[in-house]
Amino acid sequence: MRMNTKTLIAGAGAAGLLGLGLFVTVPALADPSPETPATVSHGKLRERHPGxxxxxxxxxxxxxxxxxxxxxxxxxxxxxxxxxxxxxxxxGAVVTVRSADGVSWQWTTDAKTRVRKDGEKAQLSAVATGDKVIVAGRRTGDTRTAAVLRIPKD
Structure with missing residues (x-):
């Protein structure tokens, strides 16, 4: 069976976008370790701190x-x-988050939204104006529904 070049390129592009999305999203939900010096080369960093x-x-x-x-x-x-x-x-159940670049999105929360504060389970009531957060979920139309709302340790 002969592979259509456009199909091959579209498939590779879709796989690349999915990989980029996962590369950005998954590590973004984890706390970077602040004690690691920024001057360490990537090779040494991989050896001492995998991931x-x-x-x-x-x-x-x-x-x-x-x-x-x-x-x-x-x-x-x-x-x-x-x-x-x-x-x-x-x-109520809507949290507004503004990114460093000025983009402001409203996130709807529901009973399935997992809230974490300082690494522990928390309630939505623990989220306050001024908190630094990482939030992830899905968008349907103009509505963003939070699956995870995390307040990292300072």
Whole structure:
């Protein structure tokens, strides 16, 4: 069977975007270790702290993003999104987060939203204006629904 070049390029592009989305999102939810010197080369950093080099790279500088990914077996698609920033408002189940670049998104929370503060389980009531947060979830239309809202340790 002969492979269509456009199909091959589209597949490689989709795989690359998914990989980039995972590279940015997954490490962004973890705390970078502040005691590691920034001057350590990537090779030595990998030896002393496996996986830390990823958090020190692009993911540690990212402020927000989204990717379209294929859902499980039904073959549909969904938009997954994340944001790192400061809580600028909270009204009921809606939290407004502003990133360092000025982008402000509202996140709807529900019973499935996992809230973590300082590495421990917490309630939405623990989230206050001014908190630095990392939030991730999915977007449907203009509505972003938080799956995880995390307040990292200072």
């Amino acid at each position: 830390l080099w990823q958090r020190r790279g692009l993911a540690a500088r990212g402020v927000h993003g989204e990717a379209t990914v294929r859902r499980g077996r039904d073959g549909g698609f969904q938009v997954v999104t994340w944001q790192r920033g400061e809580v600028t408002g909270k009204s």
